[in-house]
Amino acid sequence: MVGSSVLHQPKLLIPTHGNGLEIDSGSKREQRCIFLLKKCTSVEELKQVHAQILKLGLFCKSFCASNLVSSCALSEWGSMDYACSIFKHIDDPDSFDFNTMIRGHIKHMNLEQAVFTYLEMLHSGIEPDNFTYPALLKACTRLSAVDQGVQIHGQIFKLGFVDDVFVQNSLINMYGKCGDIKRSCVVFEQMEDSRKTIASWSSVISAYASTGMWSECLRLFGEMNEIGLRAEESILVNVLCACTHLGALDLAMCTHGYLLRNLTGLNVIVETSLIDVYMKCGFADRGLFLFEKMSERNQMSYSVVISGLAIHGRAQEAFKIFKQMIEQGIKPDDVIYVGVLSACNHAGLVEEGFKYFDKLRFEHRIQPTIQHFGCIVDLMGRAGMIDEAIELIKSMPMEPNDVLWRSLLSSCKIHQNVELGEFAAKNLFQLNSRNASDYILISNMYAKAQRWHDVSMIRTEMANKGLINQVPGYSLVEVKRKMYKFVSNDTSHSQVYEMLHQMEWQLKFEGYSPDISRVLLDVDEDEKRQRLSSHSQKLAIAFALIHTSHTSRIRIVRNVRMCSDCHTYTKLISTIYEREIIVRDRNRFHHFKDGTCSCGDYW
DNA sequence: CTAGGGTTAG
Numbered sequence: 102m103v104g105s106s107v108l109h110q111p112k113l114l115i116p117t118h119g120n121g122l123e124i125d126s127g128s129k130r131e132q133r134c135i136f137l138l139k140k141c142t143s144v145e146e147l148k149q150v151h152a153q154i155l156k157l158g159l160f161c162k163s164f165c166a167s168n169l170v171s172s173c174a175l176s177e178w179g180s181m182d183y184a185c186s187i188f189k190h191i192d193d194p195d196s197f198d199f200n201t202m203i204r205g206h207i208k209h210m211n212l213e214q215a216v217f218t219y220l221e222m223l224h225s226g227i228e229p230d231n232f233t234y235p236a237l238l239k240a241c242t243r244l245s246a247v248d249q250g251v252q253i254h255g256q257i258f259k260l261g262f263v264d265d266v267f268v269q270n271s272l273i274n275m276y277g278k279c280g281d282i283k284r285s286c287v288v289f290e291q292m293e294d295s296r297k298t299i300a301s302w303s304s305v306i307s308a309y310a311s312t313g314m315w316s317e318c319l320r321l322f323g324e325m326n327e328i329g330l331r332a333e334e335s336i337l338v339n340v341l342c343a344c345t346h347l348g349a350l351d352l353a354m355c356t357h358g359y360l361l362r363n364l365t366g367l368n369v370i371v372e373t374s375l376i377d378v379y380m381k382c383g384f385a386d387r388g389l390f391l392f393e394k395m396s397e398r399n400q401m402s403y404s405v406v407i408s409g410l411a412i413h414g415r416a417q418e419a420f421k422i423f424k425q426m427i428e429q430g431i432k433p434d435d436v437i438y439v440g441v442l443s444a445c446n447h448a449g450l451v452e453e454g455f456k457y458f459d460k461l462r463f464e465h466r467i468q469p470t471i472q473h474f475g476c477i478v479d480l481m482g483r484a485g486m487i488d489e490a491i492e493l494i495k496s497m498p499m500e501p502n503d504v505l506w507r508s509l510l511s512s513c514k515i516h517q518n519v520e521l522g523e524f525a526a527k528n529l530f531q532l533n534s535r536n537a538s539d540y541i542l543i544s545n546m547y548a549k550a551q552r553w554h555d556v557s558m559i560r561t562e563m564a565n566k567g568l569i570n571q572v573p574g575y576s577l578v579e580v581k582r583k584m585y586k587f588v589s590n591d592t593s594h595s596q597v598y599e600m601l602h603q604m605e606w607q608l609k610f611e612g613y614s615p616d617i618s619r620v621l622l623d624v625d626e627d628e629k630r631q632r633l634s635s636h637s638q639k640l641a642i643a644f645a646l647i648h649t650s651h652t653s654r655i656r657i658v659r660n661v662r663m664c665s666d667c668h669t670y671t672k673l674i675s676t677i678y679e680r681e682i683i684v685r686d687r688n689r690f691h692h693f694k695d696g697t698c699s700c701g702d703y704w
Numbered sequence: 705c706t707a708g709g710g711t712t713a714g
Contacts, residue, residue, distance in 0.1 A: 135706070164706045171707055200708065235709040267709040274710055300710040307711060335712035342713070373713045404714040436714055 130157065134165050138172040144180045147173055151187065166191045167198055174205025181209050196222070196230045203236045207243065215240045231262045235271035247279035266292075270300045277308020299330055306339050315343040316584075319352070334364065334371060341374040348658030348685055350382035351582040369395075373402045380409025383656050383683035383690055389418075400431055408440030412689045414699055416448035435467050442476035447689050449703050454480045471497070475504050482512025483703075487521050503532045507539060514546035522546045537568040538661060548618060576641035577658040580648045587640040590632070600643040601634060607677050608670065616666045638667045642674060642682065654681040662686045662704070672696050 134154055141147045151169055159165045166187065174184040184205055191198055199222040206215035219237055222229060229237075234257055241250040254272060262268050269288055276285035289297075289305045302325045309318040322340050325332065332340070337356055344353035357375055360367060367375070372395055379388035392398070392406045403426040410419035423441050426433065433441075438461045445454035458477055461467050474497050481490040490509060494501050506529035513522030526543045540563045547555040563569050575588045591597075617629040624632070638657060645655040663671075663686045675682050676696035684691045692699035 132705075139707095168707065175708080197707065204708070232708055239710085265709090270710045298710085303711045333711080335710095338712040345713095368712085370713050375713095377713070399713095401714055406714095408714065434714095440714080 131159055131162055131165060134159055135168045138168045141172060141176070143178050144173070144183055147183070160190070161192070167195075167201070170198060170205075171201040174201055175208060179205065179208075181205055181211065181214075194225070194227070196227050196233065199225075199227055200230070200232045200236060203233065203240075207236060207240050210243070212240050212244050229256075229260070231265045231268055234262055234265075234268050238268075238271040238275040242275045242278045245279050247276070247281050250275045250279060251284075266296055266298060266301070270298065270304050273301060273308065274304040277304060277311060280312060282308055282312045282314065294328060297328075299333060299336075302330060303333065303336050306336055310339040310342055313346070315346045318343040319347070319349075331363075332359070334360075334368075338371060338374045341371075341378045345374075345378045345381045347584055348382050348577055348656065349579055349582075349584055350378075350384060350656055351579050353378040353382060355582065369397050369399055369402065373399075373405055376402065377405040377409065380405060381412070381685070383413075383654075383685060383692070385409060385413045385415065385690075392422075398429070398431075400434065400437070403431060404434075404437045404440060407437060408443065411440050411444035411447055412685075413692070414447045414689065414701075416444040416450055416453070419444040420453070433461075433465055433467075435461075435470055435473070438465075438467060439470075439472045439476070442473055442480075446476050446480055447700070447704075449480070449483065451480050451484045451486075471499055471502055471505070474501075475508060478505055479508040479512070482509050483515060485512075485516050487512060487516060487518055491521065491524075501528070503529055503534055503536075503539075506532070507542070510539075510542055510546070514542060514549060517546075517550055519546060519550050519552070535566070535568065537563065540568060574637055574659065574661040576637040578641040578645050579656060580645060585641070585644060587637040587644065589637050589640075590635045591637065591640055594640070594644060596647060597640050597643045600647050601639060604639075604643060604646075604674065604677075605634065608673055611673050611677065613670065613673050616669070633666055636664065636667050638663060638684065639670060642671065646678060646680070651680070654683055657682070657684045659684060659686045662688055663691065668698065668702070668704075672698055 134150065137150050138147070141150060147169070154160050154165050154169065160169075169187050170184050170191070173179050173187060174181060184202065188194065188198065188202055199218060202218045203215045203222075206212070206218060215236070219229070219233070222233070234253060237253055238250060241247070241253065250272075257263050257268055257272075269292055272288045273285050276282070276288065285305060285308045289301060292301060302321065306318055306321050306325075309315075309321065318339060322332070322336065322343075325336075337360055340356050341353060344350070344356065353375075360371060360375075364371075372391065376388045376391050376395075379385070379391065388406065388409055392402065395402060403422065406422055407419045407426075410416070410422070419441060423433070423437070426437075438457065441457050442454060442461075445451070445457065454477060458469070458473065461473065462469060474493065478490045478493055481487070481493065487509070490512070494505060494509070506525045510522055510525040510529060513519070513525055522543065526539075529539055540559055544556050544559040547553075547559065560569075575586055577584050577586050579585075587594075615630050615633045617626060617633055638659060641657050642655060645657075649655065663684065668691070671682055671684065671691070671693050673696065674680070675693040682693040684693070686704075689700065689704060691704070
């Protein structure tokens with residue numbers, strides 16, 4: 102390395118002999134020192150410059166010591182131990198020196214040390230300045246210590262740094278990362294638009310993203326564009342993430358285009374986000390295509406592809422890529438195993454599920470999480486191995502959660518095992534579920550077993566708990582880059598009902614009759630039929646049929662699982678209207694085409 | 705004549 106060979110000959114850098122020293126003016130020598138410090142690429146080199154600074158008696162002059170500390174504490178190659186030892190020798194450290202040390206500790210994740218240094222600073226009578234607070238707030242962010250953050254916010258007020266734009270950005274970010282979206286927003290709203298920097302937008306958008314407020318995230322992104330600010334990479338990654346969760350494929354594609362037009366190359370994070378968004382918005386082939394031509398892949402990239410294929414029910418491909426990953430020397434972690442096991446799940450591959458569950462524990466020595474157990478319990482239950490599933494639940498090192506009991510209940514419904522279904526339901530309700538769909542599940546079980554008395558008991562219980570007419574289900578559909586939301590019995594789009602009517606006529610010709618036996622409401626048959634026909638998914642499909650071109654695919658995102666009537670209905674619609682309909686429900690994708698569904702009616 | 709502040713994926 103050029104740098105180090107030069108440093109082995111100190112006299113070339115700082116003339117310590119002959120006239121060199123006397124001729125150079127003092128300021129020049131100090132500037133030379135600072136210049137050298139900037140050029141250091143290792144602690145070893147820094148030590149040599151340090152030695153020369155001491156030898157020349159420059160330590161106490163013109164920020165030499167400060168520069169030594171900052172170079173050592175903040176560089177990629179830095180060492181906090183060494184930085185501390187230099188820092189100790191500074192007789193009268195100023196706020197800059199303390200700030201540097203605090204930032205160094207944070208960079209090296211010694212967060213307690215950072216706070217300690219801050220206290221030391223106060224103790225020495227050095228006033229914190231507007232550079233101190235962003236650093237401290239960063240420490241709070243890392244520690245998720247919102248209470249301390251609030252305290253610091255108070256001090257910022259007192260000391261009058263509250264109008265500093267960097268301090269404000271740090272506050273927005275800190276509150277956001279600590280999950281206090283409200284406070285985060287308050288700081289953001291208090292800034293004048295003209296003073297908001299790209300960092301302010303970035304912080305608030307990522308705050309919304311980390312809280313899962315995806316629509317808000319996109320709304321702010323839109324506002325930012327209106328102001329005329331150009332989005333940067335990290336914001337676009339958050340936007341993609343929002344698209345993933347909302348199923349906004351068109352917007353994701355625009356964002357992809359924007360990235361290609363405005364950046365010279367896409368890094369791993371951006372590429373991984375793109376793959377994820379395509380996979381989870383029902384465009385698996387494009388996600389796969391991007392994955393294949395990635396130049397650099399990491400654990401995350403494999404993870405999104407595997408879990409993406411899983412929700413599309415493409416288990417064999419997921420297994421293949423999992424194998425490739427291991428061959429590449431990338432270790433699977435617990436999240437990737439959730440992907441692999443859920444691939445087994447969505448395809449009903451019981452043997453493979455057991456195989457991977459063993460591999461996870463015994464080959465890769467990962468502690469199974471409740472999600473892994475959840476996959477296996479679901480797999481067993483749906484294969485009819487309900488007793489075995491219960492044994493597994495009993496053997497778990499952790500308490501079973503609602504997801505597990507719900508899955509078991511649903512398996513009992515499928516296999517008509519009312520006795521164990523009641524057991525599962527009892528456990529589920531002990532976890533204080535106020536989920537109307539859970540009651541519907543158990544009532545469906547009774548209905549299937551023709552136990553009408555129990556059905557009505559459940560109905561009464563629901564009414565007592567105020568769960569009737571709760572409308573939890575919705576369907577989102579994207580038309581011309583906007584997401585439209587439908588809930589059951591939505592009357593806000595009158596056109597849709599005309600369309601539905603027309604669709605029903607066509608469906609009748611195909612031999613469809615609505616399955617009203619599971620509608621739990623205490624209403625007459627006509628009303629039941631009416632309720633069923635206005636399920637949100639049907640409304641969304643009708644809306645899309647009206648407003649999109651005949652050749653385009655219809656994509657729907659749901660927050661709950663599909664009812665079997667909607668499933669049958671959608672299969673038929675895909676034939677009658679010759680449209681591909683892709684529905685993402687809470688669990689997975691259903692790809693309807695020519696009267697069949699990619700899930701093979703197993704879901 | 706000094707250095708330093710926000711942010712990106714399962």
